[in-house]
Amino acid sequence: MADVAVLSLHTSPLAQPGSGDSGGMNVYVRELVGSLAQAGVGCNVYVRRWRDDLPEVVDVEPGFRVVHVPAGPADLTKEELPGIVDEWADRVAEHVAGVGSVDTLHANYWLSGVAGHRIKHALDLPLVSTFHTLARVKAETGDPEPARRVQAETEVIGCSDAILASCTAEASQLTQLYGADPARIEIVPPGVDHAFFSPGDQRGARAALGLGDHPVLLFVGRIQPLKGVDVAVRTLAALAHPDAVLLVVGGASGVEGRQEVDRVQKLAADLGVADRVRWVPPQPHHLLSTYYRAADVCLVPSRSESFGLVALEAAACGTPVVAAAVGGLRTIVAHGGTGFLVNGRDPAVFAHYTEELLDSPVLAAELSAAAARRAKGYTWSTTAARLRRLHTDLKARSLVRCA
Numbered sequence: 001m002a003d004v005a006v007l008s009l010h011t012s013p014l015a016q017p018g019s020g021d022s023g024g025m026n027v028y029v030r031e032l033v034g035s036l037a038q039a040g041v042g043c044n045v046y047v048r049r050w051r052d053d054l055p056e057v058v059d060v061e062p063g064f065r066v067v068h069v070p071a072g073p074a075d076l077t078k079e080e081l082p083g084i085v086d087e088w089a090d091r092v093a094e095h096v097a098g099v100g101s102v103d104t105l106h107a108n109y110w111l112s113g114v115a116g117h118r119i120k121h122a123l124d125l126p127l128v129s130t131f132h133t134l135a136r137v138k139a140e141t142g143d144p145e146p147a148r149r150v151q152a153e154t155e156v157i158g159c160s161d162a163i164l165a166s167c168t169a170e171a172s173q174l175t176q177l178y179g180a181d182p183a184r185i186e187i188v189p190p191g192v193d194h195a196f197f198s199p200g201d202q203r204g205a206r207a208a209l210g211l212g213d214h215p216v217l218l219f220v221g222r223i224q225p226l227k228g229v230d231v232a233v234r235t236l237a238a239l240a241h242p243d244a245v246l247l248v249v250g251g252a253s254g255v256e257g258r259q260e261v262d263r264v265q266k267l268a269a270d271l272g273v274a275d276r277v278r279w280v281p282p283q284p285h286h287l288l289s290t291y292y293r294a295a296d297v298c299l300v301p302s303r304s305e306s307f308g309l310v311a312l313e314a315a316a317c318g319t320p321v322v323a324a325a326v327g328g329l330r331t332i333v334a335h336g337g338t339g340f341l342v343n344g345r346d347p348a349v350f351a352h353y354t355e356e357l358l359d360s361p362v363l364a365a366e367l368s369a370a371a372a373r374r375a376k377g378y379t380w381s382t383t384a385a386r387l388r389r390l391h392t393d394l395k396a397r398s399l400v401r402c403a
Contacts, residue, residue: 004043004391005102005119006033007112009088010081012047014058014066016282023222023253024309025132027285028190029108035191035384037063041391044099046092048081050074067095078254081111082148089115093122104128104391110135110149113156126161126394128387132306134170136177141303141326143226154178159402161394164188164387166307167331184400186390189331190307191380192316196286199318199372205294215244215358218295218319220288220310221302222253223261228301228324230264234347235299237271241358246273246299249280249291292317296364297354301345305329315339316375318368322353338371 006029013030033043042063049068058066071088072080092115096102106128107116113129120127135145135153157163157178163185165171171187174180206212219232229248236246252258261279268274283291292298298314300323305311307328311321315332321339323329335341340353357364 003041003101004036004104004106005092005096005099005125006043006045007092007105007107007116007119008045008109009048009085009112009115010078010109012050012066013045014047014060016284024307025108027309028130028132031191031193031380032383032387033064034061035380036387037061039381039384039388041384041388042101044096044102046095048072048084048088050076067092069095082114085111085114086118089118090122093119096125097123104394106130106387107156108132110153110156113160114152117156117159120159120399124399126397126399127156127159128162128164128390128394129156129160130164131174133304134173134177134306137173137304137306137327138226141226143303155402159400160184161397161400162186162390166190167328169327169330170306186386188383188386188390189328189378190309190312191378191383192309192312192375193286193380194316194376197289197292197313197316197375199368200289200293202293205290208290209247209294211245211294215239215241216295216297217244217246217354218249218291218298218314219246219300220249220291220298220314222250222257223248223264224253224257225260226303228303228345229260230267231301231345231347231350232299233264233268233271233273233277235301235350235354236276237268237273238347238351239355239358241355244358245276245278247278247280247291247295249283249288251282288313289317292319295319297322297357299350299354300324300329301342301350302326302329303345308332311339312375312378315371316378318372320357320364320367320371322350322357332374334370334374338367338374 045066049070054068069091072084105116107113116127135149157180171185221227252261268277292314298319298321300311305327311332325341325343333339342349
């Protein structure tokens with residue numbers, strides 16, 4: 001039995017975050033659905049079957065089930081997925097109708113939003129949409145998306161019964177760039193699992209990772225241009241600490257990501273820091289806390305971020321963050337209070353703030369403690385409770401109809 005059909009066409013909550021198309025959205029869906037299930041809201045998460053050997057259904061825990069729905073060849077690239085959205089949506093709709101107890105659809109990312117829009121009209125169910133990234137925001141920061149995505153996002157936003165934004169910045173983007181109805185926008189921040197992500201012994205974490213007593217910078221995430229790993233490497237090169245190292249924890253995202261790895265590795269060699277950049281493959285999510293605790297500074301130089309779970313996880317572990325002043329990062333990081341925000345992506349400015357933390361243990365300790373306190377305000381149980389109320393409210397509302 002399920003109360004909510006969660007749509008995640010292009011990536012699975014069971015996949016390893018940090019490579020391919022798996023990242024913060026995987027963590028979001030997994031943690032949110034797990035918390036909803038624990039609060040008594042049953043969820044089926046619908047994912048496209050991306051391998052032929054996957055079982056149709058995986059029961060993760062009571063109330064949390066992943067359903068693999070075939071659509072097109074298993075090995076389609078992300079760029080090819082728009083062509084099978086309707087096929088996938090129709091098969092999901094058939095399964096949802098068979099379940100019979102579903103009250104709400106919750107679509108994640110624009111591809112799932114297109115599918116959710118189709119299923120909403122087929123089954124007369126309210127649609128909640130979470131976009132995670134927006135095409136027009138990416139275009140503003142130098143990462144343009146196809147026009148069909150912009151059009152699709154506009155149509156989904158216009159027919160969604162509720163739109164989830166992670167912070168006020170994302171809510172403003174939805175209204176200003178897409179004309180979203182403010183009355184249908186719900187600001188619901190993600191959470192962090194404090195059982196795993198909490199302050200710990202830095203010396204012990206470094207011993208576990210084979211790191212010595214030298215400055216450690218950390219970058220966590222998929223390797224793709226918009227995440228800015230090149231800025232992290234240039235920041236390392238600009239430091240007046242020749243013994244500092246940079247840990248890059250994550251894997252390439254698609255063809256573009258593999259090209260970015262090659263480009264950044266060459267950049268590191270050209271800057272003379274290749275021997276101080278350590279490439280670490282994607283790690284199980286719960287093990288990332290060891291890397292956060294081992295680091296002196298976590299760098300988040302993204303071009304855009306709707307929220308920025310890496311920054312929140314680092315803060316929860318008491319690791320000061322130096323981040324680009326974009327999107328939700330401006331909500332998570334209090335400039336000068338829990339970390340530092342950089343307008344633009346100038347490596348010299350990132351290096352300046354990193355130096356401040358490395359050269360002042362007192363300041364670093366103050367920001368560390370403040371970051372951990374601030375992160376305590378973000379929990380998945382709170383996020384789930386707010387969504388549970390929203391799902392209940394939607395049952396009493398009339399469905400939004402397309403203009």
